Structures are given as C-alpha cells and as structure tokens.
Amino acid sequence: MRVSEYLILTLALVLAVAAVTSVGFFANRVERAMQAQAATLLAADAIVSSPQQITAEVRDTALQNSLSITDVIEFPSVVLNDDGDTALVSVKAVGDAYPLRGELRLSRQLYGVDRGVIGGPPAGEVWIDPRLAGVLSVTPGDELALGDLQVVVNEFIAFEPDRGGDVFQMAPRLMMSASDLPVSGLLGEGSRARYKMLIAGESRDLDNFAGWLDQLGDASLQLQNVEQGRPRVQSALLNVRRFLGLAAAVAVLLSGAAVALAARQIAERDMDTSALLRAFGASSQSVIRIVLIRLAAIALVASLVGSAVGFLAQFGLSALLAQWFAAELPAPSMLPLVGGISCALLALGGFCLPAIAKSADAPVVRVLRRDLPVARPSTWLVIGSALMAMLVLLTWLTRDIKLGLALVAGLITVVGVLWLVSRALVALAGRAQAPRLRRALEGIRRRPNSVSLQISAFSVGLLALLLLAIVRTDVLNTWQRQIPDNAPNYFLVNIQPEEVEQVQSLLAQRGVEGESLHPMVRGRLEAINDRRIGEGGYSDERARRMSERDFNLSYHLLPRDDNTVVDGQWWPADTTENQFSVEQDFAEEVGINLGDELHFRIADKQVSGTVSNLREVQWESFAVNFFVVGTPVALSGHPASFVTSVFIDDPDGVFVRDVVSQFPGVTVLDVGTMLERITGILDRAALAVQYVFGFTLVAGILVLIAAVLASRRERFQEAAILRTLGASRRYLAGSVSREFILIGTLAGLMASSIAAVLAWVIVERVMSLQYEFNLTLWIGGILVGIAGIWSAGTVATLPVLRQSPMAVIRNQV
Amino acid sequence: MNTIQASGLTKRVVTAEGELVILDEVDIALSAGEAVAVVGPSGSGKSTLLALLAGLDSASDGQIELLGSQLHALDEDGRAAVRAGQVGFVFQSFQLLPGLTALENVMLPLELAGIGQARDRAAEQLASVGLASRQKHLPSQLSGGEQQRVAVARAFVTNPKVLFADEPTGNLDQNTGDTIVELMFGMRASLGCALVLVTHDQRLAARCDRVVTMAEGRLL
Numbered sequence A: 001m002r003v004s005e006y007l008i009l010t011l012a013l014v015l016a017v018a019a020v021t022s023v024g025f026f027a028n029r030v031e032r033a034m035q036a037q038a039a040t041l042l043a044a045d046a047i048v049s050s051p052q053q054i055t056a057e058v059r060d061t062a063l064q065n066s067l068s069i070t071d072v073i074e075f076p077s078v079v080l081n082d083d084g085d086t087a088l089v090s091v092k093a094v095g096d097a098y099p100l101r102g103e104l105r106l107s108r109q110l111y112g113v114d115r116g117v118i119g120g121p122p123a124g125e126v127w128i129d130p131r132l133a134g135v136l137s138v139t140p141g142d143e144l145a146l147g148d149l150q151v152v153v154n155e156f157i158a159f160e161p162d163r164g165g166d167v168f169q170m171a172p173r174l175m176m177s178a179s180d181l182p183v184s185g186l187l188g189e190g191s192r193a194r195y196k197m198l199i200a201g202e203s204r205d206l207d208n209f210a211g212w213l214d215q216l217g218d219a220s221l222q223l224q225n226v227e228q229g230r231p232r233v234q235s236a237l238l239n240v241r242r243f244l245g246l247a248a249a250v251a252v253l254l255s256g257a258a259v260a261l262a263a264r265q266i267a268e269r270d271m272d273t274s275a276l277l278r279a280f281g282a283s284s285q286s287v288i289r290i291v292l293i294r295l296a297a298i299a300l301v302a303s304l305v306g307s308a309v310g311f312l313a314q315f316g317l318s319a320l321l322a323q324w325f326a327a328e329l330p331a332p333s334m335l336p337l338v339g340g341i342s343c344a345l346l347a348l349g350g351f352c353l354p355a356i357a358k359s360a361d362a363p364v365v366r367v368l369r370r371d372l373p374v375a376r377p378s379t380w381l382v383i384g385s386a387l388m389a390m391l392v393l394l395t396w397l398t399r400d401i402k403l404g405l406a407l408v409a410g411l412i413t414v415v416g417v418l419w420l421v422s423r424a425l426v427a428l429a430g431r432a433q434a435p436r437l438r439r440a441l442e443g444i445r446r447r448p449n450s451v452s453l454q455i456s457a458f459s460v461g462l463l464a465l466l467l468l469a470i471v472r473t474d475v476l477n478t479w480q481r482q483i484p485d486n487a488p489n490y491f492l493v494n495i496q497p498e499e500v501e502q503v504q505s506l507l508a509q510r511g512v513e514g515e516s517l518h519p520m521v522r523g524r525l526e527a528i529n530d531r532r533i534g535e536g537g538y539s540d541e542r543a544r545r546m547s548e549r550d551f552n553l554s555y556h557l558l559p560r561d562d563n564t565v566v567d568g569q570w571w572p573a574d575t576t577e578n579q580f581s582v583e584q585d586f587a588e589e590v591g592i593n594l595g596d597e598l599h600f601r602i603a604d605k606q607v608s609g610t611v612s613n614l615r616e617v618q619w620e621s622f623a624v625n626f627f628v629v630g631t632p633v634a635l636s637g638h639p640a641s642f643v644t645s646v647f648i649d650d651p652d653g654v655f656v657r658d659v660v661s662q663f664p665g666v667t668v669l670d671v672g673t674m675l676e677r678i679t680g681i682l683d684r685a686a687l688a689v690q691y692v693f694g695f696t697l698v699a700g701i702l703v704l705i706a707a708v709l710a711s712r713r714e715r716f717q718e719a720a721i722l723r724t725l726g727a728s729r730r731y732l733a734g735s736v737s738r739e740f741i742l743i744g745t746l747a748g749l750m751a752s753s754i755a756a757v758l759a760w761v762i763v764e765r766v767m768s769l770q771y772e773f774n775l776t777l778w779i780g781g782i783l784v785g786i787a788g789i790w791s792a793g794t795v796a797t798l799p800v801l802r803q804s805p806m807a808v809i810r811n812q813v
Numbered sequence B: 001m002n003t004i005q006a007s008g009l010t011k012r013v014v015t016a017e018g019e020l021v022i023l024d025e026v027d028i029a030l031s032a033g034e035a036v037a038v039v040g041p042s043g044s045g046k047s048t049l050l051a052l053l054a055g056l057d058s059a060s061d062g063q064i065e066l067l068g069s070q071l072h073a074l075d076e077d078g079r080a081a082v083r084a085g086q087v088g089f090v091f092q093s094f095q096l097l098p099g100l101t102a103l104e105n106v107m108l109p110l111e112l113a114g115i116g117q118a119r120d121r122a123a124e125q126l127a128s129v130g131l132a133s134r135q136k137h138l139p140s141q142l143s144g145g146e147q148q149r150v151a152v153a154r155a156f157v158t159n160p161k162v163l164f165a166d167e168p169t170g171n172l173d174q175n176t177g178d179t180i181v182e183l184m185f186g187m188r189a190s191l192g193c194a195l196v197l198v199t200h201d202q203r204l205a206a207r208c209d210r211v212v213t214m215a216e217g218r219l220l
C-alpha cells in the first residue's frame, strides 16, 4: 500500500527535476551559443570606440594585459571610377588581424562562391560590397579613386561579421587597409570617423583591462562588450527563457503539492510505527534519521532520473526553437545537473519535511489509542516552508530576487484565485440536485478541499496550455487578419536621390501612383537642450540605447494625412526655421518635450532645431514612418536616400526582379516574409513555453492521483460496504467515473473559461484588436479536462473496484 | 426450500507458513425464518463461515445454496446480485458510509435493489428504530449505539429474507447492546426472516432457534 505513496513522491520529484533541468540544459546551450555568436557579431570579445584616434596608452595597456588588438576605423566617403561616376561609400579601414572573432567571407566574382578569410585587405587594395559594383560597374582589377589614393578592387564582400542587422545601412561598404589611411588624406580635421579598437582574450584579462579603462575615466572612450552587443532576437530569447523558467516553476509548485500530499499520507502511517518504536524506547532522533535516510535516497534517485528526462526533453525545446539560431546549438555543460539536484532537495525539503518531522514525534499513546487524532504540522508551517522553497527556486531560475518575489506573489494570487473559484464551483455543484449524479455529487460534497485542490492543480496546467494555444492561433491570426488587405507589402530602401524619378515611373507602371518617396537622413542625437546624450540620467536602458544610436530622420513640408499632431502645431508651409516633429511615444521614452532644442550630428555637420509638435503614428499601417521629422530647411541639404512602402500584387516576383536589375543599389524588403518570420518566431516561442507547461499538466495529474490516494482508505471501505449490500462492480465503476467526469468538467470549464477571459483581455485591452470567442478551443479544453481527470482518477481508483466485501468482516482497510 | 443449504464448505488460505485450512468440511442448513446462533472461541472460523454463507467470499470447496441460488457457481458480481434486496447485514463495527446521512445510509440498499419510494421507506424505517429526528446526521455525529441502530434499520429496510449479524453487540456496552438486540429480534419476528447470528454472548445465542458451536474450523 505504502509503495504507491512513495511512488507518487518519487514521480513528483522526477517531474520537478525534469522540468527545471530541461529548461536549464536548453538555456545553458543557448547561453553558450550566444557567447560564441555575440563575439563573432562584434568580430571581437570587446570593442573600445572613440571619436578620436585611440591613444598609445590605451593600446599598450591592452597589450600588457595579454589581449590581442586590431584597428577598425569607419567613416563615410565618396569614391570615383574611371568614368568619373561617384558613389557614397561607408569606408571601413581595418588592421591586419581583423576580424578577431568570426570570419570575413569574400568572393572573387560578383555573387560567386565565397570563402572565409582572416585579415583585412593589403595596402593599395580594397574589397567592396557587391552593391557598389553595381552602382559603379566595377569588376575585379578595376581602380577607384579614394581620397588621394588609387586603389584596386580585388574582392567582393559576401559576409562581414560585425556588419550588424541594419537593413537601412545607407551606403555600400568599402573595406581598405588601415595602413593606407595616413597617406589617403581621408581623415582631415573634423572628419566624422569612428575609431575602434577590437579586443580579444581571456575574460580575466578583459576584466582587468575594463577595470583600468574605467579608472581612466575618459568619457570619449566607450567599451562595448558581448553583452551589450546582443542583437534583439537574443534579448527576446532571454524573455522566452524567463517564461520557460516560470513554466518550469509552476510545474515544480504542483509537483511540490503532490509531494506534500504523498508525504502527509506517509507521515500519518509512519506515525504508528514511530509511536511503536518510541514506546520501545527509540529516541525521536533515531526515528527521524531513518526517515531522512530514506528521503535522501529518494531525492538522489529522483535527481538522476529527472535530470535524464530533462536532458532528453531539452532536445524537444531546442528543436522547437531551432529556427531562432543560425547554427547548431553547442552541447550543454553539466552545470544544470546541480540545479536539478538542488531542485529535488528543495522540493523535498520545502514540501515534505514539516509533515515527516512531525510524524517522528508522534505521541507514544497512539500505541494504545489508535483513534487519537493524528498530529499534523501547522498549515502555516507547511505553506511557509513551501513558499520559501518556491522563492529560492524562482530567484535562482530568474537570477533576480525582486522578480522572484514578484513571481511568488503572482503564483500565490493565481493559485489562490483558482482555489477560490474551484471551491465556489464545488460548493455550487454540491447543492445541485441530480438523482443520477447523487453519488458523484456526494463525493464532491464530502471532500470539498481535496476536490478543489484536484480541480485547481489540474486546471493550472490546462489553463496555461489553452491560453498559449489561443495566443498561438487566435491572437496571431487576428493580428494578421486585421492588417488591411492593401497594406503595403514591399519596402524599397536605399533609393538614391537621382533614382527617385525612375523609381516613381516604375511604380506608376505597376499602377502605384502618387506614393511619396520619403527622404531619409541618418543622424545621431547629440543633445537635448543643454543635456548631452550619454551623460546619464536615463532610467531606462532601452531609452538610453535608442537615443545613442544613429537613427533615421526625414523631412517634409506638409503634414501627412496618416499622422496626427497631438501636441503643438505643424509648421507653416513657408517656414524657414529648423523645426522637428517627434513621435509621441519615442519622445516620452527618450525624454523629449515640446519646445526642446534638439542637436543632431548629420555626417560632419551639426543641425539644431526646436520641437514644434508631437505626432501620433499608426505603426500597424505598415506605411513608412519616422520617429523624428524635420523641416526641409533643416535637413534637405544633407546626404539622403529615399524609402517608400507600396502594395503591389506580385506573385511571380516580376516587380522585385525589375527593381533589382534596374536599381542594384535599392533593397526590396518583402513585408509578408518579414511578418511571417515575426509571427513564426512568436509562434515558436509560445509553443516552446507550451511544451514546458506540458510538465505542469502532468504534475497536475500527479496531484490528482495523490489526492485520490489520500482518500483511498475511505474509498476502499465504501466499496466494501456497497459490495456487501449488493452493488455490482459496474455500479462502483460507474459512480467513480461519474465523480471524476464531474470533477473533470468543473476543471475543464474553469480552465477554458478563464483562458477565454484572459484571451479577451489580451486581445481587446492590450492589443486593441477584435476578439473572437473560439468555441472549439473552449469545448476542447473542457473535453481535455474530463479526459485527463477521468483517466487519472480511474487509474488511481482501479484497486478500489477490486475490493472484496470481506473487508467489512475483517475490518482491514 | 431451505433458505441456506451448505455442504462440505471448506476454506483454505495460503500464508507464509503454507496452506492453512480455516474452515473444514462444514455442513449447515437453515430453513425459512429459522434463527441460528454460531458460537465458539475467537479464531474458530465463525466470521469465515458467515462470509461464505452470505457470498461475501468464495469457498475453496463445497456447495452453498442461498435463497435458491448456487453461490459456488457465481462470481463476485453474481453473488452481489443475489444479496441485493434479499439479504441484510449487521456488523460489529457498524459499517455505515461515513459520507452519507443516516437517512441516505438506510436508503442505500433500496436504491441498489432498485426498489422505489426509497426516501419514504427509509424515513419510516429510521423512525421505527427511534431515530426519526436524526435523519440528516452523519455517522460521525451519532453515538455507537445510534450508528448500530441505523445499521439495523438499513438491514431490515428491504424486508430481507435472511439477516447476517457478526457480533452486533461486540463494540457496545451492555445496555446499548441489549437495546440493539431487542430491536433486531423484534423486527425479525415481525418479518419472519431467517437469521445467522455470530456471537460470544450465550444469552443472545439462547434467543435463537438453534445454536451451533465451532472450534478450529469445524462445526461441533
């Protein structure tokens, strides 16, 4: 008999460990991939950058710290071909050791086979972006004039590791040797170059160097490391990891509940043995020791088995999220095992020790009076120790005590609400008058707390799964459906000023008339009023990053129909002043107010102007929009490219081919593909979280079985009496089935309905979309509730059906 | 036709020390309405015999006919069907369903036998054991004597043809036990049902038509 309680205890621990380690192993692989990938994205382990030449002192210190270094200097310039055609290029002068991490890939022929190389171009030679080859019609061996130099084009750049994901990159790349720079005459006074020193080495040496740099206190020197260089997909992945951790934590919480239930049963039985042992003179310590040794053995077995299951399960997670990663993920380290074992100990300690400890000091008089009420540990002690365990676990999973506390509070709220709703449902059902369901209702009435626990434990997992299913299908679909049919499906970027008219006529041929091409000027916000950007005062990391990086400005004279001025006035058509219009959310985030003076650096010039209005933008319209728009007076004199978004029905890709062949410098972005990719990523993320919530559902089933086992003695007695009075086995099976079908209906109803309400809140309130109730999913949820609880309940009560009526005579249940 | 007709009843159980014969070639018969007391020392096999006669367990050997059905040829469900509505039980430890009220406990055999108007009949029966005011009480809210009275009401509510009682006063004090005995014998008399009564109590045994004694699994 007792075997089944220990089995449940062990299974629950296995499940908790498996949930935690599957996420742990997966996160570990992702982290290792990120480390490796992020380093190649910087082409280094860290970068020191400065608007001025990096001093010898800085270089020497880096070398003294046994770090390898190399130079990268970036600046815009113009090149000329033999025919006198010019093109704006984004020059990158690199040292011999470039790139320190990752590799540069080159091809001899335009779009030919590429190969990896380490080291930049030799002196006198340049490597160029294929786009530039199109613009200037150069082939390998051709010469270009670059400043005072004549350079030979030898290779095309197929892949540049530290290029970044900037699709709006204005000018094509031209890579030259840093050793050519001094004689090129390109870097005169006031030139807008960015000097970078790439660094690579051991992390201890890097830390030492970073410490020294910090001490130096030179504000013009910025150190960028792998962490900060993390692209956005990876930070999204970090969030997914948080959700995965949360899902695992919920599984641990439920497993903990199963552990607690099983432990209580074990403790109550042990109490008799313990009382007997103590009546014969054993000390309570020696009794406790026996119990602890047994639990330690269980913890060990559960950790090993659980970790193995977790290790296998992480393959599923990695497969689900595979498309997030460019390359195969590296193998995990064994570090998550420590987490798994700690988790088992924690769950065991937090959820089971109070009950077990209590059994050891069972009153010895129980030997004489078995009907004495069993001593149970105080409920507060049990709950308190469980909460402590959860707090430790969540803090460890999220590496953040504040978040841990918030999550524990959140869990208490969710579980509390579910518990209250189930309790209300049970009370309501208990009052129902249905003759056929009488025995089922009676079961619910008799054990309201146990049934509420079963309902809430099962519905936590079900609720999460349903909600994610709704998000995956309905929310993403709704979002896509509500994009108007004629919303732009192509973005054309990098249109050069002289191409504007031709592009417009090409568009007109395709039936797109009057679509404006928006000028785009790249600039960096240097100061707001007298406050320089980067001087701190940003509470929000995102705001700081947004204001620090280069972004795109546009200009137009007349207000646009699809933008609404929400504060201030649009400028008059005859304005001769430098004025700016700022998107309201951006303004709020970066801290820009109406009337502020903004100072931009555009190429090598400074442009200042007043914020005369704030705009509201309909981003979801997929029209081209800008955070900051200026008056033509302010911005039209600077190098610009043009951008537009159009709707063109082009299933055969003819339009795209036309654009690419006529305008090699123009980039066509397919919105549909981008959307698909975004929704695909979201879908996968939700699926991965759902996957981990699968553990929660299983844990819910374990809680149910543990709760049913706790009532087993009663059920055996009932079955024996009913058999004696002439009940058939079918009758017993029928009444057990009805009971669990009823409980399953309540759980399914609750999970489905709460999921629907939450989905409504998400869709209508948070996303401001139109919510459509999904009846199939609602009914599906109820059916899953019924099927899950019915089958688990039936399995747990099977032995009861085999109960012989002899028990009423032998009194042996 | 006899209410019970058993011959060569044998029950063997397998224990750690090997096979144990706990009932050895017992022959016994009860005519309709007859009351038989089974007495004997503890462990002599009285309860085992009662269980076999009532079809609660299956015999290892021998034949039992209960109310015209050959129990030895039936499986557990078949035997249960014979019991339903025709056989009443009173046990030493009451054996009420803890989750049901007194009234619901009494209704149970009626429902299992598919007899109508269960509620009214049960209420009447409960009143006849003096518990009319305790209908809604759960067993845990009743004293031992009251629980046994509910059990007696439950045993008789279907007008059974035979009643099995295994030491019905064993858990009760003298006075309370006497009350239960009076109730039981009173109801049996008015219904005219047969009775198999296992007891230690010689006074109780003396009230039956016949007394048989068991020792070491045999009828003396």
Ligand SMILES: Nc1ncnc2c1ncn2[C@@H]1O[C@H](COP(=O)(O)OP(=O)(O)O)[C@@H](O)[C@H]1O
Binding pocket: B013, B014, B015, B020, B022, B040, B041, B042, B043, B044, B045, B046, B047, B048, B049
């Ligand atoms: N399933 C069993 N396994 C082993 N021994 C049993 C079993 N059932 C009954 N016995 C033994 O059979 C003997 C008769 O038991 P029982 O019929 O309960 O006696 P009584 O009711 O006369 O006290 C006892 O010694 C008892 O221990």
Ligand SMILES: [Mg+2]
Binding pocket: B046, B047, B048
């Ligand atoms: Mg007995």
